[in-house]
Amino acid sequence: MPNFFYQVNFYLFGLIAIGSAIAFVTRRSPVAAALWLVNTMFCLAVLYVMLEAQFIGVIQVLVYAGAIMVVFLFVVMLLNLGEPSEIADIRGKWGKLVAALLGIVLLAQVAALSGKRMPEPFIPGTGYDAQAVRDLGAVGSVAQPLFNEYLLAFELTSILLLVAIVGAVVIGRRRQIDAR
Amino acid sequence: MIPSSVFAAVHVIPDPPLAWWPFIISTVIKMLLVFTVYMIGVAMLTLAERKISAWIQGRLGPNRVGGKLGLLQPAADGVKNIMKEETLPAHVNKPIFTLAPMLAFIPALMAAAVIPFGAPWDSRWGRISMVIADLPVGFLFILAISSLGVYGIVLAGWSSNNKYALLGGLRSSAQMVSYEISMGMSLIPVLLLAGNVTLNEIVDQQANMHLWNVLTLTISFFIFMVAAFAETNRLPFDLPEAESELIAGYHTEYSAMKFSMFPISEYANMATSSALMATLFFGGWDIPFMKQDNTGGVGILLVLLSIAIFAVKTGFFIFVFIWIRWTLPRFRYDQLMSLGWKTMLPLALAYIVIVAATLLGLDYLGSVFPRFQRDFLWAHVIPVYGLAMLGVNIVLVIIVFFILDRGRIISPAYGRATPQQIARLRAVTAVRSHLSPQSGD
Numbered sequence: 001m002p003n004f005f006y007q008v009n010f011y012l013f014g015l016i017a018i019g020s021a022i023a024f025v026t027r028r029s030p031v032a033a034a035l036w037l038v039n040t041m042f043c044l045a046v047l048y049v050m051l052e053a054q055f056i057g058v059i060q061v062l063v064y065a066g067a068i069m070v071v072f073l074f075v076v077m078l079l080n081l082g083e084p085s086e087i088a089d090i091r092g093k094w095g096k097l098v099a100a101l102l103g104i105v106l107l108a109q110v111a112a113l114s115g116k117r118m119p120e121p122f123i124p125g126t127g128y129d130a131q132a133v134r135d136l137g138a139v140g141s142v143a144q145p146l147f148n149e150y151l152l153a154f155e156l157t158s159i160l161l162l163v164a165i166v167g168a169v170v171i172g173r174r175r176q177i178d179a180r
Numbered sequence: 181m182i183p184s185s186v187f188a189a190v191h192v193i194p195d196p197p198l199a200w201w202p203f204i205i206s207t208v209i210k211m212l213l214v215f216t217v218y219m220i221g222v223a224m225l226t227l228a229e230r231k232i233s234a235w236i237q238g239r240l241g242p243n244r245v246g247g248k249l250g251l252l253q254p255a256a257d258g259v260k261n262i263m264k265e266e267t268l269p270a271h272v273n274k275p276i277f278t279l280a281p282m283l284a285f286i287p288a289l290m291a292a293a294v295i296p297f298g299a300p301w302d303s304r305w306g307r308i309s310m311v312i313a314d315l316p317v318g319f320l321f322i323l324a325i326s327s328l329g330v331y332g333i334v335l336a337g338w339s340s341n342n343k344y345a346l347l348g349g350l351r352s353s354a355q356m357v358s359y360e361i362s363m364g365m366s367l368i369p370v371l372l373l374a375g376n377v378t379l380n381e382i383v384d385q386q387a388n389m390h391l392w393n394v395l396t397l398t399i400s401f402f403i404f405m406v407a408a409f410a411e412t413n414r415l416p417f418d419l420p421e422a423e424s425e426l427i428a429g430y431h432t433e434y435s436a437m438k439f440s441m442f443p444i445s446e447y448a449n450m451a452t453s454s455a456l457m458a459t460l461f462f463g464g465w466d467i468p469f470m471k472q473d474n475t476g477g478v479g480i481l482l483v484l485l486s487i488a489i490f491a492v493k494t495g496f497f498i499f500v501f502i503w504i505r506w507t508l509p510r511f512r513y514d515q516l517m518s519l520g521w522k523t524m525l526p527l528a529l530a531y532i533v534i535v536a537a538t539l540l541g542l543d544y545l546g547s548v549f550p551r552f553q554r555d556f557l558w559a560h561v562i563p564v565y566g567l568a569m570l571g572v573n574i575v576l577v578i579i580v581f582f583i584l585d586r587g588r589i590i591s592p593a594y595g596r597a598t599p600q601q602i603a604r605l606r607a608v609t610a611v612r613s614h615l616s617p618q619s620g621d
Binding site for chain 2: 031032035038054055057058059061062065066067070071073074077078137138139
């Protein structure tokens with residue numbers, strides 16, 4: 001019984017995620033689009049939590065929905081971009097055609113992949129992640145590999161982010177630097 | 181390598197599992213209880229705010245409805261707000277305008293689901309933990325949910341199509357994003373010390389170290405408290421609704437119950453932040469000077485006592501919120517940003533490094549002085565680990581608050597007053613103290 005409940009919820013949130021993603025790309029108003037994207041992030045977080053990756057789920061909400069999308073909204077509001085119909089970025093039939101073709105290719109790839117290895121019905125608390133969470137805690141099971149096996153990649157990523165921050169500061173202050 | 185036994189000591193007694201039907205029944209009861217207590221508590225908080233502000237300003241406060249204490253004032257306000265005409269200005273973006281109050285209200289309540297409010301109860305059906313959802317990610321969930329509260333305010337400001345409302349919304353998003361970072365960083369020392377993110381285990385850790393985290397991690401507590409004020413948009417950080425500059429900020433266009441959702445969510449956020457401060461830094465539901473409540477499950481009397489203790493601790497912080505609102509003036513916007521980014525964030529980062537180094541050093545001595553001990557002085561055990569942390573903390577507090585600060589963070593608008601100025605101020609209050617409170621609220 002709990003398992004049935006679980007399956008229903010899992011697919012329900014998957015469907016909501018897909019629906020929100022479609023709404024996200026079809027809305028013309030940037031604020032509405034951003035809100036649909038937030039909804040998609042939420043549904044993804046729910047799916048992560050249901051797959052025993054609670055930490056990833058929470059970070060998904062904390063970072064994407066709670067920080068990045070807020071900054072997006074902030075910028076959208078601050079710029080107060082004109083009429084929604086003028087700023088839609090896909091215009092003309094060629095753009096739509098290419099987008100549709102790309103979408104079909106992507107769907108075909110997903111179908112080919114999922115046909116090869118249809119996942120077993122997921123039973124909560126049995127997977128590899130569940131065992132790791134029980135042994136190391138929700139955070140430890142992410143931290144252990146991150147700071148042991150993938151330490152170099154982690155540090156390189158942090159340098160990349162630092163470079164991005166410095167770049168943003170330089171671009172932001174270019175007028176002051178040029179004036180000098 | 182630090183031996184993993186450092187952290188293993190907390191979970192001595194594994195919780196016996198609960199059959200499914202007591203689990204569902206107890207969870208539903210807990211949900212209803214917490215929801216009811218929250219809603220009634222928030223209503224009473226509006227009264228408490230008005231009474232305390234009246235007390236601070238030498239007035240009487242609400243005293244017309246429900247006796248001298250005005251106990252029925254919240255009910256009267258509620259009825260008024262429901263009966264009032266709900267205006268929907270023609271220029272608003274209707275779906276988002278309607279959605280915004282809900283988006284402010286829901287996260288404020290959701291965060292309460294993971295805060296443990298009492299010691300686990302050993303009932304005849306099994307051990308019932310006094311928390312609605314004992315998530316393995318604990319307070320990261322609270323951080324994530326509380327970071328969503330900003331949507332309600334931002335969208336209310338944007339959808340109103342009103343420049344004051346929009347400015348309020350913009351201010352709030354900038355403010356909340358800035359202080360969220362300091363808030364998260366201030367909690368990392370707590371994580372390092374507890375070795376866990378589950379709130380119940382953080383309560384356990386403080387009980388087993390025999391010291392509250394506020395004594396071992398004072399600077400974290402300080403940063404967390406300031407950030408909590410900013411996150412709940414309370415004075416001195418209420419710039420999103422600064423009435424002298426922005427009319428009423430983001431909720432200018434709202435009326436009736438839609439308007440009332442915003443204050444309700446603000447009070448609910450305040451209650452959640454207070455509960456979180458009590459849990460993370462003041463021992464949560466742990467009954468001071470007692471070890472019987474830390475043995476796993478306890479009897480119903482101890483459960484009720486621990487809930488009462490938790491309520492007292494939370495109530496104290498709610499009082500501090502109100503106290504500070506009626507004491508401090510509002511920050512200027514640039515002061516707000518420079519406090520967040522130039523003072524609190526570097527302070528929090530430096531503190532993480534120092535605490536991590538201290539813990540690493542102490543853990544190397546871990547075999548001699550274990551981090552967690554169930555017994556205390558009566559078993560001839562001295563909590564050396566906690567006392568060492570306390571010593572380091574006292575040194576850091578002196579350095580930060582008395583040497584580096586020199587009166588800048590604690591009283592940001594001015595330097596210290598000279599003794600002559602203080603004497604003059606005292607003379608002024610001496611004359612005014614003849615006046616007694618007259619009437620009205």
